[in-house]
Amino acid sequence: MIRTSRISVVVTGTLAALVLAACSSSGGKQPAEASGAAKAGVADTPQMTIALITHAAPGDTFWDLVRKGAEAAAAKDNVDLQYQSDPDGANQANLVQSAIDKKVDGIAVTLAKPDAMKANVEKAVQGGIPVVALNGGIEDWKAMGISGYFGQDEKIAGEAAGERLKADGAKKALCVIQEQGHVGLEARCDGAKATFPDTEKIYVTGTDMPSVQAAITSKLQQDPSIDRVLALGAPFALTAVKSVKDASSSAKVVTFDTNKDLVTAIKNGEVEWAVDQQPYLQGYLAVDSLWLYKVNGNTIGGGQATLTGPAFIDKTNVANVEKFAANGTR
Amino acid sequence: MTATATEPGRAGATRDDRVASRSLAARLLSRPEVGSLIGAIVIFLLFMAVAVPFRNIANVGTILYGASTIGIMAVPVGLLMIGGEFDLSAGVAATTSGLSASLIAWNLGLNVWVGVILALVVSVAVGAFNGWLLFKTGLPSFLVTLGTFFILQGVNLGVTRLLTGNVATADISDMDGFVSAQKVFGSEIALGPVTLKVTVLYWVVLTLIAAYVLLRTRVGNWIFAVGGDAAAARAVGVPVKATKIGLFMAVGFCAWLSGMHLLFQFNTVQSGEGVGKEFIFIIAAVIGGCLLTGGYGSVIGASIGALIFGMTQLGINYAGWNPDWFKTFLGVMLLLATVVNVYVKLKADRR
Numbered sequence: 105m106i107r108t109s110r111i112s113v114v115v116t117g118t119l120a121a122l123v124l125a126a127c128s129s130s131g132g133k134q135p136a137e138a139s140g141a142a143k144a145g146v147a148d149t150p151q152m153t154i155a156l157i158t159h160a161a162p163g164d165t166f167w168d169l170v171r172k173g174a175e176a177a178a179a180k181d182n183v184d185l186q187y188q189s190d191p192d193g194a195n196q197a198n199l200v201q202s203a204i205d206k207k208v209d210g211i212a213v214t215l216a217k218p219d220a221m222k223a224n225v226e227k228a229v230q231g232g233i234p235v236v237a238l239n240g241g242i243e244d245w246k247a248m249g250i251s252g253y254f255g256q257d258e259k260i261a262g263e264a265a266g267e268r269l270k271a272d273g274a275k276k277a278l279c280v281i282q283e284q285g286h287v288g289l290e291a292r293c294d295g296a297k298a299t300f301p302d303t304e305k306i307y308v309t310g311t312d313m314p315s316v317q318a319a320i321t322s323k324l325q326q327d328p329s330i331d332r333v334l335a336l337g338a339p340f341a342l343t344a345v346k347s348v349k350d351a352s353s354s355a356k357v358v359t360f361d362t363n364k365d366l367v368t369a370i371k372n373g374e375v376e377w378a379v380d381q382q383p384y385l386q387g388y389l390a391v392d393s394l395w396l397y398k399v400n401g402n403t404i405g406g407g408q409a410t411l412t413g414p415a416f417i418d419k420t421n422v423a424n425v426e427k428f429a430a431n432g433t434r
Numbered sequence: 435m436t437a438t439a440t441e442p443g444r445a446g447a448t449r450d451d452r453v454a455s456r457s458l459a460a461r462l463l464s465r466p467e468v469g470s471l472i473g474a475i476v477i478f479l480l481f482m483a484v485a486v487p488f489r490n491i492a493n494v495g496t497i498l499y500g501a502s503t504i505g506i507m508a509v510p511v512g513l514l515m516i517g518g519e520f521d522l523s524a525g526v527a528a529t530t531s532g533l534s535a536s537l538i539a540w541n542l543g544l545n546v547w548v549g550v551i552l553a554l555v556v557s558v559a560v561g562a563f564n565g566w567l568l569f570k571t572g573l574p575s576f577l578v579t580l581g582t583f584f585i586l587q588g589v590n591l592g593v594t595r596l597l598t599g600n601v602a603t604a605d606i607s608d609m610d611g612f613v614s615a616q617k618v619f620g621s622e623i624a625l626g627p628v629t630l631k632v633t634v635l636y637w638v639v640l641t642l643i644a645a646y647v648l649l650r651t652r653v654g655n656w657i658f659a660v661g662g663d664a665a666a667a668r669a670v671g672v673p674v675k676a677t678k679i680g681l682f683m684a685v686g687f688c689a690w691l692s693g694m695h696l697l698f699q700f701n702t703v704q705s706g707e708g709v710g711k712e713f714i715f716i717i718a719a720v721i722g723g724c725l726l727t728g729g730y731g732s733v734i735g736a737s738i739g740a741l742i743f744g745m746t747q748l749g750i751n752y753a754g755w756n757p758d759w760f761k762t763f764l765g766v767m768l769l770l771a772t773v774v775n776v777y778v779k780l781k782a783d784r785r
Contacts, residue, residue, distance in 0.1 A: 131609035132543035133598075162591050163601045163706020284761070307757050311707050313700055314633075315747065318500035322751040325496065326487040339602070339704055346699070350496065350629070365605055365702060432600055 146182055149399050152209035153184045154391055157199045159216040159240065160189040161283075161310075165338060165363040166383055170239065172433055173387030174212070181395040193220030200224040203233075210234045210394035212387075215241020215248075216288055222248060234397050238390040239383070240288050242409050251403045254389040256381040256413035258288045261360065262295020264414045265379050269300040269332055269358070272376070276302045277332040278323060278355075282310030282340050289336050292360060296334060303334070313343055320347035324355060335359040338366035338378070345374045362417060367429035370422045380425075381413030384433050463782030466723030467735030469775030473721065474742050476774055477767060481749035488752045495629045501744025502637040504718055505737050506692050507711070509640045510685040512719035512736030513648065517681045518661035518728030519575035521564060523582035524685055525711030530586050531557040531693025532703040533594055536603040539611075546611035554690045560586070561686025565679030587709065594705040607701045619691075620698035633695050637737065640688065644733040657681065662729030718743050721772055723779070742771045 156174050160167035171187055178185035186208065190196045196217070201224050203211050211228055215221050218241045228235050229249040236252045237245040245253045269277055277300060279293035284307045297303040306323050308316040324330055324347060333348065333355050335341035341359035348355050359366065360379045369375040389410065396402040404410055417425055428434040462468060481488040488497075507524055514521055521527075534556045539549030560582065567578045591601060598604055606612055621632045648654040656677045659667035668674045697703055720726065721742055722735025746767040750760055 126545045126548040128539065128543050128545050128610040131606060131612075132539070133541050133604070161706055162587065163594075163704050165600065165602050165704065168600050168602075305757050306751070307760050309710075311709050312711055313696065313704070313707060314503040315500060317699075318496055318503075318744075318748060319751055321496045322487070322493070322500075322748040325490070325493050326485070326752045326754055339702075343700065363602070368605075 146180060147395070147399075149182055149395070151182050151184055152395070152398060153186060153206070154178065154210040154212065154394050155186045155188065155199075155203035155206075155208045156212045156387065156390065157196060157203065158187075158189040158214045159191050159193070159196050161191045162189075166361050169363075169383040169433065170387035173384035173389075174391045175387075176384075176433075177388045177391035177395070181392060183391060183395060185391065193217030197221050197224045200228060204228050204231060208233065209398060210236075212236050212238055212390035212394060214239045215244055216286070218244035218248075225250065234394055236390050236393055238386045245409070246407070251397060252393050252405050253409040254386045254393070254404075254412055255409065256411055257409070258291035259295040259298075261379055261381065261414040262292040262297075263299045264295075264416075265292070265334060265358070265360070266296040266299030266303065268377065268416065269296070269303075269334070272332075274300070274332040274356075276304070276327075276329050277334050278320070278327075278330045279303050279305050279334045280316075280320060280336060280340055280344065281305055281307050282316070282337055292336055293334075304330070308340070310337075310340065313339070316340060317343050317347050317350070320344050321350040324348065324351035324353040328353065331355050333357045337361050338363040341366060341375050341378070342369060345369065362425070362429065362434065364429045364432060367417070367422060367426055367434070370417060370419060371426065373419065377416050377418035379414045380417050380434075382415070382434075383412075385412045460782055463778060465732065466730060466779075467732040467738055468782070469778040470722045470735045470738040470742065470771065472778050473771035473774040474738050474745070477742055477745050477749070477771055481745060481753065485749055485752035485754070488749055492627045492629075493752070495631070495634075497744055497748050498634045499631045499744075500748050501741045502631065502633040503692060503695070504711075504714055504743050505637040505740030506633060506640060506695075507685075507688055507715045508718035508722070508736040508740040509637075509644050509733050510681070510688040511715040512722060512724050512731060512733050512739075513644055513657060514681045514685055515716070515719050515724045515726070515728060516648070516661045516731040516733075517657045517678055518664065519568065519678060519681065520579060520716065521561075521682065521685045522576065522579040522712045523560070523564065523586055524579075524689055524715055525708040525713075526583055526586045526590065527557060527560050527686065527689035527708075528693040528696060528711070529703060529705070529708035530560065530590055531690045532697040533590055533603060533693075533705060535694065536606050536697055536703055537594065537597050539609060540604050540606050541597050543609075546606060546609050546615050548611075550611075550615055550694060553693065554687070557686040557690035557693065558683050559686070561683040561689070562679055564685075565675075565682035568678065568682075569675055583712065587706075590705040601706065602704045603697075603702050605701050606697075612698075615694070616698040618698075619694040633692075636691060637740075640691075641733055641737040648733055653677070653680075658729060714743065717768065721768065721775065723775065742768070746771075 188199045197220050215237050225248045235250045237250050239255045242257050281289045293305050308319045333344045335344050338361050341357055344357045356376050358376045362378045393404045425434050487493055531553045535549035535553035538552050539546045564579055564582055568575050623630045656672045659672045660674045660677045664674050718739035719736040722739035724731030750763050
């Protein structure tokens with residue numbers, strides 16, 4: 105008995121020592137990071153249900169920000185927000201149908217695949233459910249009878265990126281598309297090509313980071329004249345930084361869209377600049393505008409799209425964005 | 435492997451072709467991996483001819499890296515297929531492993547190595563769970579692991595959001611143990627002009643170990659036996675259940691290895707990654723001569739399959755072909771490699 109208890113004391117002691125020794129002295133979860141978005145009072149209007157239906161692929165950091173913006177608006181407006189997403193056009197249209205079936209009070213929807221969405225969105229509008237569009241479908245939302253649009257024009261954003269490349273004195277850019285056949289991503293590259301003709305496209309498999317890295321590396325090795333890598337999403341820009349190093353290339357990395365790590369990379373000079381379309385704002389405005397429409401009959405934009413971008417984040421203004429990015433809201 | 439049956443009476447007059455020795459060339463050519471080797475050489479020569487950067491020795495590191503991230507998983511998946519089973523959860527399981535290590539270390543503020551070790555436990559447990567479920571339900575492994583594939587996809591996303599509020603893990607590069615773990619899972623070795631990533635080393639070592647186990651040990655015989663005919667294998671005393679569960683756990687172990695590379699190469703892991711890779715592993719094994727029905731194949735072949743995949747993927751970039759057609763080129767190349775493989779095998783068997 106004495107023996108076993110002594111052993112157990114030794115075992116417990118060793119385990120405790122191991123656990124203590126195992127603690128990291130730096131990094132890890134910080135208590136401050138738990139607090140999320142802006143806090144404000146709650147509206148005293150009766151609770152309503154709003155469905156936010158996007159074409160987000162699971163696990164894309166960009167959509168985290170859209171959702172957080174929508175949740176912040178929902179919390180403030182006493183809205184029960186039901187978030188759903190499916191990258192497949194037909195499936196996303198079905199989600200709109202199920203929102204109609206549930207008789208929600210409003211629908212916010214992305215129109216990345218407008219043809220697939222058209223029928224069900226029009227059904228919702230005709231059924232008296234107010235609908236706003238966000239992020240994708242700037243060409244198509246008006247025709248569907250939707251009351252407002254919040255997003256950026258991908259073509260214009262691409263052109264702005266091309267202008268910036270020209271102003272920076274770049275010679276040749278590589279535009280990295282992480283999802284083949286995605287209209288918005290193609291529009292960005294095409295826009296960049298319109299104002300900066302020496303832009304070449306490359307397709308990579310966005311769900312497989314090692315292959316993204318190897319593909320960009322090989323392209324940089326094949327064509328040493330490339331001096332800018334234009335990524336179309338923050339995680340891919342951060343991977344492109346590694347590719348540039350692997351290929352011993354002197355190319356600089358620029359990108360569309362941001363996340364917390366990308367903001368740090370801009371601050372460190374690893375990434376030159378990012379085109380920001382303010383995804384948080386898109387989600388927030390979409391929900392808030394539906395609430396305004398319901399309680400006061402307002403619409404935003406005067407029948408025109410409300411543009412949330414493009415704006416550039418670079419070394420000169422990154423400090424303003426940094427503290428919000430640390431909260432996971434920029 | 436299987437001798438052709440001949441009339442017993444004929445043996446006296448002419449030499450019995452059951453014991454006739456085949457020429458060395460014929461014996462070599464009938465190995466399951468030789469077809470893929472020739473396929474690899476054809477692809478290699480093709481890109482050597484059309485892509486200038488492909489000839490640059492310094493770029494070998496990039497090609498081998500692309501191949502190694504597939505190869506690390508193609509080896510155990512090939513073994514599993516020889517053992518007669520599939521694992522569709524292999525790609526997502528690697529992501530699960532990377533996420534577990536990062537989330538455990540980050541949330542609890544622990545040394546990164548604690549996360550790494552616990553992730554190993556999680557990964558091997560996922561493999562064991564696949565095997566256990568296979569025997570518990572008696573369903574085909576295709577279905578069982580398809581279930582795990584979806585379950586893990588959801589868990590990856592759900593748990594990551596629950597713990598971090600985001601869909602990607604936080605950057606853990608400032609935590610204790612990260613630097614040493616990165617040395618183990620994400621470092622580079624310079625060999626003259628070639629910079630090799632550490633995954634290439636793991637890939638080669640795994641291939642050698644797996645080939646030794648398969649061809650030179652009793653366990654290797656068991657793997658062939660359970661894949662060929664599980665009932666017959668059980669009748670002669672092969673531990674069918676243990677062999678198959680062990681194979682699933684080997685896939686789990688390699689998923690851990692590639693998950694750790696994912697984490698320490700990129701500092702964060704996106705929770706949606708890995709979907710679709712499971713088929714690439716299976717394809718690499720099939721190109722390498724593993725039969726979809728089990729009982730036949732080679733891990734060297736699976737590795738060569740991964741090499742073919744890596745060379746094709748990057749060779750198309752090196753050749754600078756129109757990227758719109760990238761996937762089409764990839765498909766044509768893979769078909770080409772497989773056709774060469776089958777052709778060589780047919781020729782050899784006929785001899």
